[in-house]
Amino acid sequence: MTFTITNILSKTFEDINSSGNLSITKSDIEYCLMEAIKKDRSYIHMHDIHLNSEEELKFFKLIDNLKKGMPLAYVLGYQEFYNTKFFVNDNVLIPRQDTEIIISKAIEAGDKIYKKYGNTTIIDVGSGSGCIGLSIAAERKNWNIILTEKYQEAFEILNKNYISNNYKNCELIMCDWLTAFNENIADIIISNPPYIEKGSPYIQESVKKYEPERALYSKDKGLYDIKRIITESRKTLKTNGLLILENGFDQNSAVRKILETNYFKDIDVILDYNNIKRFTLSKNS
Numbered sequence: 001m002t003f004t005i006t007n008i009l010s011k012t013f014e015d016i017n018s019s020g021n022l023s024i025t026k027s028d029i030e031y032c033l034m035e036a037i038k039k040d041r042s043y044i045h046m047h048d049i050h051l052n053s054e055e056e057l058k059f060f061k062l063i064d065n066l067k068k069g070m071p072l073a074y075v076l077g078y079q080e081f082y083n084t085k086f087f088v089n090d091n092v093l094i095p096r097q098d099t100e101i102i103i104s105k106a107i108e109a110g111d112k113i114y115k116k117y118g119n120t121t122i123i124d125v126g127s128g129s130g131c132i133g134l135s136i137a138a139e140r141k142n143w144n145i146i147l148t149e150k151y152q153e154a155f156e157i158l159n160k161n162y163i164s165n166n167y168k169n170c171e172l173i174m175c176d177w178l179t180a181f182n183e184n185i186a187d188i189i190i191s192n193p194p195y196i197e198k199g200s201p202y203i204q205e206s207v208k209k210y211e212p213e214r215a216l217y218s219k220d221k222g223l224y225d226i227k228r229i230i231t232e233s234r235k236t237l238k239t240n241g242l243l244i245l246e247n248g249f250d251q252n253s254a255v256r257k258i259l260e261t262n263y264f265k266d267i268d269v270i271l272d273y274n275n276i277k278r279f280t281l282s283k284n285s
Contacts, residue, residue: 032062082135091153095131098272125191178232192246237284
């Protein structure tokens with residue numbers, strides 16, 4: 001006899017609680033069930049149908065991965081971000097809520113540029129899943145959004161997210177940071193690059209274990225890729241073009257110095273939702 005929705009949820013929650021695993025929430029279990037039976041949350045709360053054997057097998061496989069410590073987004077194969085479901089796997093970082101802040105900053109600045117010139121070009125550098133650039137593209141359909149990604153496996157996820165939402169105002173380019181671009185073409189460059197120093201004690205265990213190292217770690221105390229992006233942005237940005245970077249909480253002084261060395265101006269530091277100095281904005285001179 002197969003489980004009903006109510007039975008399988010209650011039994012799984014009780015089993016996990018009794019095992020002492022406090023990292024898995026009731027909401028996580030519900031997400032796994034929704035994925036297994038391809039129904040939304042309202043459905044599983046309003047219907048108490050029996051699962052078939054295939055649905056049960058899929059559900060318990062998802063739960064087993066959760067028990068191993070795999071992040072929920074990788075278990076499900078997607079992460080909801082900025083009102084869109086983005087496909088993810090362990091070749092790309094999991095989109096995080098704090099990143100919405102730089103999307104808002106980019107849109108705010110881009111609106112002013114569009115109002116003045118009738119066009120806005122944004123390059124999302126090292127796009128990964130594409131959550132930054134594609135979210136902006138969805139909000140501003142008249143803008144020109146270019147997304148770059150260096151690694152083939154990550155590019156495949158980026159392309160999947162691009163196709164799934166049928167974006168018309170985007171161009172995907174496989175290249176190493178900004179090496180594919182001519183001079184003075186971008187109004188805004190935005191990036192969440194690798195910026196963690198290898199061996200940092202501040203990285204969460206699940207992030208260290210499951211998320212892609214090449215998207216997390218950078219040489220030179222975590223600043224190597226930031227330096228490259230700043231240097232290459234100097235050429236690619238238009239005069240007074242905006243550079244938006246995510247960086248480590250302890251890197252603001254170092255990032256400011258690199259920007260000043262490369263003649264960027266109007267440098268500003270933005271806090272994340274936990275009031276941590278997480279983003280640096282500056283303008284090309």
